[in-house]
Amino acid sequence: MNIKGSTNIVGLIGHPVEHSFSPPMHNAAFEALGMDYAYVAFDVDPSNVKSAIEGARSLNIKGFNVTIPHKIEVMNHLDEIDEVAALIGAVNTIDFKNLKGYNTDGIGAVKAIEEVTPIKGKNVVIAGAGGASRAISFYVAKYGASNLTILNRNVEKAQNLANDVNESGLIDDVKSDSIEEINNCIGDADILIDTTPIGMHPNVDDAPIVGAEDMHEDLVVFDAVYNPNETVLINEAIKAGAKPVYGIKMLLYQGAESFEIWTGKKAPVDVMEKALRKTLNLE
Ligand code: NAP
Numbered sequence: 001m002n003i004k005g006s007t008n009i010v011g012l013i014g015h016p017v018e019h020s021f022s023p024p025m026h027n028a029a030f031e032a033l034g035m036d037y038a039y040v041a042f043d044v045d046p047s048n049v050k051s052a053i054e055g056a057r058s059l060n061i062k063g064f065n066v067t068i069p070h071k072i073e074v075m076n077h078l079d080e081i082d083e084v085a086a087l088i089g090a091v092n093t094i095d096f097k098n099l100k101g102y103n104t105d106g107i108g109a110v111k112a113i114e115e116v117t118p119i120k121g122k123n124v125v126i127a128g129a130g131g132a133s134r135a136i137s138f139y140v141a142k143y144g145a146s147n148l149t150i151l152n153r154n155v156e157k158a159q160n161l162a163n164d165v166n167e168s169g170l171i172d173d174v175k176s177d178s179i180e181e182i183n184n185c186i187g188d189a190d191i192l193i194d195t196t197p198i199g200m201h202p203n204v205d206d207a208p209i210v211g212a213e214d215m216h217e218d219l220v221v222f223d224a225v226y227n228p229n230e231t232v233l234i235n236e237a238i239k240a241g242a243k244p245v246y247g248i249k250m251l252l253y254q255g256a257e258s259f260e261i262w263t264g265k266k267a268p269v270d271v272m273e274k275a276l277r278k279t280l281n282l283e
Pocket of ligand 1: 153
């Protein structure tokens with residue numbers, strides 16, 4: 001990387017940030033396209049979010065990714081918020097051209113799934129009702145799913161999210177239920193999305209939310225967990241002959257979308273995926 005007086009800065013704010021996979025992924029993209037950009041991570045204390053945004057603006061920083069715990073707080077310091085990000089209630093990307101906030105997490109998941117099957121017209125089941133589920137649910141609705149069932153351990157949280165998605169008007173049919181009902185839901189489902197941390201390192205031997213015997217061959221199974229790459233749920237999907245979608249693809253496409261928002265250029269997805277796999281020790 002050749003940092004010069006003209007180099008444009010983009011980056012990440014969060015707390016902590018040192019284990020982020022985004023710097024190598026974005027810097028590989030800038031290098032591959034010969035763009036005069038550098039991506040850096042900034043550890044920002046929660047008490048300093050406002051001053052970090054103001055400072056970045058003064059320093060002519062071009063864009064930020066935003067991670068835990070700042071995704072909600074940053075919304076108070078922006079001029080504009082993308083319509084779906086406002087529905088989700090969280091921002092993970094800031095474009096300083098117009099101080100506008102976006103949420104590319106959900107886009108990342110739907111693009112990962114759409115590598116395998118279109119979402120339009122599909123019956124989608126999503127497990128979990130936390131931050132990732134919220135971002136993905138609104139985008140599944142926006143991408144035209146025919147119906148969506150949100151399952152969660154805490155059923156009230158699933159109900160609240162289902163109500164919010166219903167009220168958005170993006171989709172007609174949203175239901176909620178206990179995660180214990182999963183076996184009764186996936187027989188008719190086209191796409192299963194798991195946003196629980198079940199199977200995440202170091203709990204790689206957790207029992208999956210559903211086993212191969214209850215899946216069918218036409219089911220697409222996406223697990224948001226990306227460490228390990230092959231989670232218990234992905235293994236069950238492979239065993240069942242279902243179509244697996246790996247969590248790393250969500251990371252990849254959320255990054256690609258942010259890149260395009262900041263630069264206006266098509267993201268070199270292959271280069272970004274290679275860098276991500278290298279950082280995750282997958283090759
Ligand atoms: P979160 O807000 O804490 O939500 C976690 C959800 O999982 C809650 O609905 C929780 O249910 C449920 N859950 C937790 N443990 C469970 C268990 N043992 N059994 C059943 N349900 C359980 O977390 P998040 O931010 O949504 O993140 C969730 C996962 O997505 C994490 O593993 C994270 O690494 C992954 N993720 C991946 C990407 C990517 O790019 N691939 C991006 C974001 C997140 P209750 O409400 O009942 O507690």
